[in-house]
Amino acid sequence: MEEIRRVAEAYYKHLPEKDKKVLKNKFNAMDKNGDKQISRREYMEYFKKGKAKGFNQKRIFRALDKDKNRSLNFEEAKVLFYIMESGRAIICMSCKKFMAGAYFSCSQCFFSDGAKKSTFDICCDCYGGKKFTHHGDAIFCDNYTLLCQSRSSALAAPAETRSSALRAIEMIVGITNIAGSLGCIIM
Template identity: 35%
Template sequence: MDELRRASITYYNTSTSKEKKLARKVFKAMDTDGDGRVGVAEFSNFLSKHGLKRFNQLNFFTQLDKDNNGYLDFDEVLLFYYIVRTRPGCDMCGTLIMGMYYSCVKCFSKAADSCDLCPSCHSLGTFKHRHAEFLDNYALLRKQRPSTSTSEAFGLGMDLGGLLTDIQNGCNQM
């Protein structure tokens, strides 16, 4: 969670003023009693009101509450805001995906129609989707990047395709 905390602060600090206002607005909407902090009941009520049931777990609140004081301050709510904005839920089991995940390559650019799977559901291979090609989020991002060769994608400065052919030929000769 520490890596996500740092990312959420960077996300906020480099966001547009409109995005920063939205983050502050979310905090104010949660802090219904106006005391500058969000308690468990306020957090739970906010999640229920906005249809964010997958986050409505005491364990999740506890993970957000870095200083363990039973309340969320702005930076802790900012982490929640960042997670909601950047982390998908698994389209098969509904689990919030905090780390690596798999996305349908064909649906990826269509945000409203994308399909994301947690590693467990992807590895089971029992999911039903109209397309078959799924890549993990890192590989998918790399695939979206223009590149003229495999070696450029890896930043190797050598012909990786030729190297792989040489390796395969060597294995075939054994």
């Protein structure tokens, strides 16, 4: 989780002031009693209203609560906002643990032609300990390897389809929103 905290802080530092203000407003919307802390109750109520699917897990809240005081201050909430925008809220399909770092995905599900709406992602402990069930011919790769394979495949594509393939990869890894906010060029 520390790595995600560092990434979130780096992204935040490069956000335009108007986007920082949007995040502060989101924080204030969650902080119903105005005490500059988001309690677990405030957090759960916010996400029960459908603000972002999958975030209403207590495990995510506990992972975000760096100082373990059972509430989120703005610094801790910045990590939440980064996770929401980047698509990094990935839960192990086996043990249901929030995965903050490396994880494994079924490559067939990852590269499917759209027949499936999600991938089959599992934490390192479940993969290493064979604590999961999935289709018998599944080939698993870690998330970094899948990203590298995706980019390599796109670059190997014919020139006329290469840019659309790279755009699809940007969407798959959830970078489009953050890159657009920061004015980054992905390549």
